[in-house]
Amino acid sequence: MALLEVENLRIELSTRDGTAPVIDDLSFHLDAGETLSFVGESGCGKSMTALALMGLLPERIGRIASGAIRFDGEDLTKASPARLREIRGNDISMIFQEPMTSLNPVFTIGEQIAEVLRAHQGLSRQAAWDHAVELIDAVRIPNPKGRAGDYPFQMSGGQRQRAMIAMALACKPKILIADEPTTALDVTVQAQIFDLLRDLRAQTGTSIILITHDMGAVAEMAERMIVMYAGRKAELGPVAQIINHARHPYTQGLISCVPHLHDVLTEDRPELFEVPGIVPSLRDFGRDECLFASRCAHVTDQCRSARPPEKSFEGGQIADCWHAEAM
Amino acid sequence: MTDTPLLSVENLSVRFEIKRGGWGKKSYLYAVDDVSFQVPKGQTLGIVGESGSGKTTAALAVARLVPAHQGVARLGEDDILSKEGEDLRRMRRRVQFIFQDPYSSLNPRKRVADIVREPLDSLSDKSEAEKKKIVDDLFEAVGLRPEQQRLFPHQFSGGQRQRIGIARALATQPELIICDEAVSALDVAVQAQILNLLRRLQAQFGLTYLFISHDLGVVQHMCDSIAVMYMGKIVEQADRLSLFNNPQHPYTRALLSAVPRVDHPGQPSRNRVLIPGDPPDPNNLPPGCRFASRCPIAKPDCSQREPLPQSIGTTHSAACHYVGTDALDAIGMAD
Ligand SMILES: Nc1ncnc2c1ncn2[C@@H]1O[C@H](COP(=O)(O)OP(=O)(O)OP(=O)(O)O)[C@@H](O)[C@H]1O
Ligand SMILES: Nc1ncnc2c1ncn2[C@@H]1O[C@H](COP(=O)(O)OP(=O)(O)OP(=O)(O)O)[C@@H](O)[C@H]1O
Ligand code: SF4
Ligand SMILES: [Mg+2]
Ligand SMILES: [Mg+2]
Numbered sequence: 001m002a003l004l005e006v007e008n009l010r011i012e013l014s015t016r017d018g019t020a021p022v023i024d025d026l027s028f029h030l031d032a033g034e035t036l037s038f039v040g041e042s043g044c045g046k047s048m049t050a051l052a053l054m055g056l057l058p059e060r061i062g063r064i065a066s067g068a069i070r071f072d073g074e075d076l077t078k079a080s081p082a083r084l085r086e087i088r089g090n091d092i093s094m095i096f097q098e099p100m101t102s103l104n105p106v107f108t109i110g111e112q113i114a115e116v117l118r119a120h121q122g123l124s125r126q127a128a129w130d131h132a133v134e135l136i137d138a139v140r141i142p143n144p145k146g147r148a149g150d151y152p153f154q155m156s157g158g159q160r161q162r163a164m165i166a167m168a169l170a171c172k173p174k175i176l177i178a179d180e181p182t183t184a185l186d187v188t189v190q191a192q193i194f195d196l197l198r199d200l201r202a203q204t205g206t207s208i209i210l211i212t213h214d215m216g217a218v219a220e221m222a223e224r225m226i227v228m229y230a231g232r233k234a235e236l237g238p239v240a241q242i243i244n245h246a247r248h249p250y251t252q253g254l255i256s257c258v259p260h261l262h263d264v265l266t267e268d269r270p271e272l273f274e275v276p277g278i279v280p281s282l283r284d285f286g287r288d289e290c291l292f293a294s295r296c297a298h299v300t301d302q303c304r305s306a307r308p309p310e311k312s313f314e315g316g317q318i319a320d321c322w323h324a325e326a327m
Numbered sequence: 328m329t330d331t332p333l334l335s336v337e338n339l340s341v342r343f344e345i346k347r348g349g350w351g352k353k354s355y356l357y358a359v360d361d362v363s364f365q366v367p368k369g370q371t372l373g374i375v376g377e378s379g380s381g382k383t384t385a386a387l388a389v390a391r392l393v394p395a396h397q398g399v400a401r402l403g404e405d406d407i408l409s410k411e412g413e414d415l416r417r418m419r420r421r422v423q424f425i426f427q428d429p430y431s432s433l434n435p436r437k438r439v440a441d442i443v444r445e446p447l448d449s450l451s452d453k454s455e456a457e458k459k460k461i462v463d464d465l466f467e468a469v470g471l472r473p474e475q476q477r478l479f480p481h482q483f484s485g486g487q488r489q490r491i492g493i494a495r496a497l498a499t500q501p502e503l504i505i506c507d508e509a510v511s512a513l514d515v516a517v518q519a520q521i522l523n524l525l526r527r528l529q530a531q532f533g534l535t536y537l538f539i540s541h542d543l544g545v546v547q548h549m550c551d552s553i554a555v556m557y558m559g560k561i562v563e564q565a566d567r568l569s570l571f572n573n574p575q576h577p578y579t580r581a582l583l584s585a586v587p588r589v590d591h592p593g594q595p596s597r598n599r600v601l602i603p604g605d606p607p608d609p610n611n612l613p614p615g616c617r618f619a620s621r622c623p624i625a626k627p628d629c630s631q632r633e634p635l636p637q638s639i640g641t642t643h644s645a646a647c648h649y650v651g652t653d654a655l656d657a658i659g660m661a662d
Contacts, residue, residue: 041514042485142604156605157378186377187541188602191585195601213515216544216587240592257519259548261586265571269548271523275516278484 001073002029003174003207004053009067011045011052014060017283022048022062024231024285030175035201035208037222037239039215039254041279044228046211050177053209054094055084072174089120093168095161097180102164103152109163110136110148116170135166139196158189162196169200179211194221215255219243224316227251230280230291237317247311247319247327249296250275290322298323331403332365333535334372334389334503339363339398341381341388345610356609358384360559361398366552368502369529371536373550375543375582377606380556382539386505389537390422391415402503420450423496425489427508432492433480439491440466440476446498465494468531469524486517490524497528505537510545522549543586547571552642555579558606558617564636565643575645577622578602580658600658616647624654 011023023045030036038046051057053069055076069076071091076084096102104112113132117123123131129148137144139162141155152160161181168176178197182190198221201208210221218225218239225242227235227250235248246252253275277295285291290303302322311324321327339362342355359381366372374382387393389400391407400407402421410418423446426432433442440462447458466476469490480488489509496504506525510518522545528534540546546553553570555563555578563576574580581600602621607613613620619629629648636644639651649655 041516140603159605187543187585188377188581191587191599192601192603194587195599214587216589219589219592220587243589243592254515255589258515259519259522259544260589261544261547261583262571263588263590265547265568267568271526272519272548274519274523276520278486278517279514 003032003072004030005068005070006053007068007070009049009052009069010065011048011057011062012065013048013058013062013282015282020231020282020284021065021286022231022282023052026067026233028226028233028236030207030209032174032207033201033205034224035210035222037210037212037218037225038228039212039218039225040228040234041213041254043279043282045231046228047179048231049228050094050179050209050211053175053177054088054092055079055081056088089116090171091173092175092177093171093173094177094179095164095168095181097183103160103167105152108149108151109155109166110150113148113163113167113170116167120171132166132170135170136163138169138200139163139166140192141166158185158192161185161189161193165193165196165200169204169206172204173206175207175209177209177211180213181210182217183213190217197221215243215258216260227254231285232291233318233320234292235317235319235321237313238315241315241317247313247317247324248292248321249298249323249327250292251319252327253295290320292321298327331368332401333368333403334366334537335399335401336365336385336389337363337399339385339388339400340396341384341393342396354610357396357559357612358609359388362556362559362561364554364561364564366503366535366537368535369533370551371529371538371549373546373553374537374539374556375541375546375553376556376562377558378541379558379606379609381559382556383507385556386424386507386537386539389503390424390505391419392424416450420446420499421501422503422505423499423501425492425496425504425506425509427511433488435480438477438479439483442480442491443476443494443498446495450499461498462494465497468497468528469494470520484517486513486520489513489517489521493521493524493528497532500532501534503535503537505539507539508541509538511540511542518545525549543583555582558609558612560617560646561636562618562647563645565639565645569640569643573639573643575639575643575650575655576618576647577624577649577655577658578618579645580655581621581623598659618647623658624649626654 007027009023009026010021012019013022040046064077110132113135114128117128117131133144133148136148141147141159141162182193222239225239226233229250235251256273257275275295280291288307290308293299293303308320308322310318310320312318341359342357345354345356388395395408443465444458444462471490510521538549552566554561557578563579581602584600604621615630615632616634619625634646634648636646637650638644
């Protein structure tokens with residue numbers, strides 16, 4: 001049994017324009033010790049998926065309409081708020097894009113990490129503080145004893161992000177969800193954060209869900225990936241296999257529209273591949289057709305007539321496209 | 328170089344006064360410190376480097392949007408930094424800025440046709456009919472439909488808003504366009520549309536770009552030459568091929584090695600050059616090389632003596648004591 005199994009998950013958002021499925025029939029699993037990456041353009045539902053796993057959907061707006069989220073066999077869609085809080089504290093934790101929004105400005109980072117440890121592991125004040133210093137050391141903030149007494153504003157962006165990771169790790173989670181954890185950071189700092197996440201995973205066996213828009217980050221960090229488009233899975237499978245041979249035109253577009261760094265650069269500079277148009281708006285998400293049709297170079301009448309079925313390929317690659325075999 | 332540069336910057340410094348309590352002496356943060364570069368007409372110079380290294384400040388000084396402390400900047404033959412009054416107004420017409428955030432840089436209460444026309448109203452003396460024609464042509468050039476001119480900014484997507492920003496920047500027929508993280512806020516698919524558009528417009532109108540971006544893949548694609556900044560200094564400067572194929576400064580090597588690659592899935596970049604720690608406090612810079620505290624090949628000498636730019640061929644220079652020596656092999660780029 002996988003550590004996490006999501007089955008036919010449907011999340012509806014109620015907005016002024018009516019109700020729309022922001023996540024529409026999403027199924028995937030996450031194994032222990034594995035890194036799974038979510039990619040896709042802005043507004044495709046990546047963060048919403050993460051929030052659903054954490055039981056943190058926006059109140060009164062978002063709700064799980066159907067499907068199951070099984071964590072260690074327990075269906076979280078049926079769990080009480082108290083139980084969800086317990087799971088968030090002990091089993092699944094999340095690091096957000098902007099650490100300042102999740103760190104409390106009026107407490108030192110040592111106090112904040114120690115507080116998590118006291119609440120979730122019942123450590124004494126002194127033991128919690130000592131362990132907090134160890135965690136600050138583990139995320140490679142220099143001079144951990146001294147820096148534990150720093151307030152968030154006294155740290156650089158990269159250090160704050162590391163402090164966030166230390167806090168997320170304080171409860172030794174089985175799953176760490178990282179939502180664009182390095183978007184605001186310099187690439188040199190991003191490389192350090194990624195190295196850190198990789199090492200921590202090797203040491204603790206924590207599974208990681210990495211949400212990103214950077215295909216390079218996916219290639220470097222994850223074993224498997226899910227490409228999201230307009231609330232639906234477009235493609236799922238092993239990272240190397242998808243990068244070498246994507247079966248969904250949207251995935252192909254995402255990979256080839258980016259000017260990737262070349263190992264050996266030549267004079268050659270062809271125009272970038274363009275995916276025309278933009279992501280449909282939320283109110284069009286539920287329609288019974290391929291939602292990528294208006295932007296797709298391979299579109300046929302069939303694509304506009306019904307939602308494409310899953311097409312499976314070897315190695316566990318799945319593409320939701322009518323013409324996936326021909327790609 | 329055979330081309331005469333359109334933009335030529337020599338020994339430019341920009342400083343900001345640091346407020347200190349009490350009656351203490353005034354002190355300054357040198358955000359840009361003795362920087363020189365040139366951009367030939369019709370070409371693109373990329374500026375990359377750590378956050379806070381002075382990229383935006385250098386560009387703002389060139390556009391006369393922050394005062395320079397020292398140095399010279401020339402647009403063609405004209406001295407940019409000494410212009411005042413009517414001369415300055417004429418100069419502004421020739422240099423335009425495209426900002427990162429298409430949302431906040433457009434006035435939400437104005438129709439987009441008026442937004443695009445605005446620089447023509449304030450910086451040119453064209454007739455109404457001429458202005459109308461220019462606006463129509465600009466909308467077409469950036470790939471927007473004529474009927475969209477009557478809409479307001481909130482009725483556009485992020486990519487479309489960036490197109491409006493570009494149309495507006497083009498309105499006065501500038502020679503130099505400064506793109507400061509102009510595509511960073513856009514999704515990759517839309518980013519590709521805008522990058523292609525910028526290159527097409529460059530070919531069409533002979534535009535010269537100063538292109539600031541933290542995305543090295545984008546810079547590699549867009550730029551003919553690149554300047555790498557660290558703590559207010561240009562530490563390396565080269566033509567596109569030399570910079571990416573044969574980087575000479577340890578910081579440039581660290582930067583390039585940090586970029587995650589798609590071509591080797593499942594493993595971190597080979598030969599990653601780690602630069603742990605933080606840059607020094609810009610208000611209190613150490614002597615010697617500003618990169619010394621993080622440099623993997625630094626020797627005691629580095630924190631004493633400031634490295635000056637050294638040439639490697641005609642179109643490449645780097646400010647490191649160990650340019651072209653064996654010391655660099657320790658952080659080699661070789662496969
Ligand atoms: N609180 C909310 N109320 C209403 N709509 C929302 C809310 N949060 C998100 N949405 C909408 O839900 C959709 C999915 O949003 P989500 O945040 O999951 O996107 P994402 O894939 O994480 O995008 P990004 O890359 O920009 O972070 C979007 O259309 C968004 O506008
Ligand atoms: N108006 C100002 N007053 C005081 N200091 C400033 C001002 N503008 C910039 N600085 C400082 O000057 C330095 C250079 O800033 P600048 O914005 O040019 O960096 P940058 O390279 O563009 O960084 P980023 O990649 O984050 O945009 C920084 O230390 C910054 O804090
Ligand atoms: S001078 Fe020394 S510290 Fe500076 S870049 Fe060169 S090697 Fe590194
Ligand atoms: Mg998100
Ligand atoms: Mg800047």
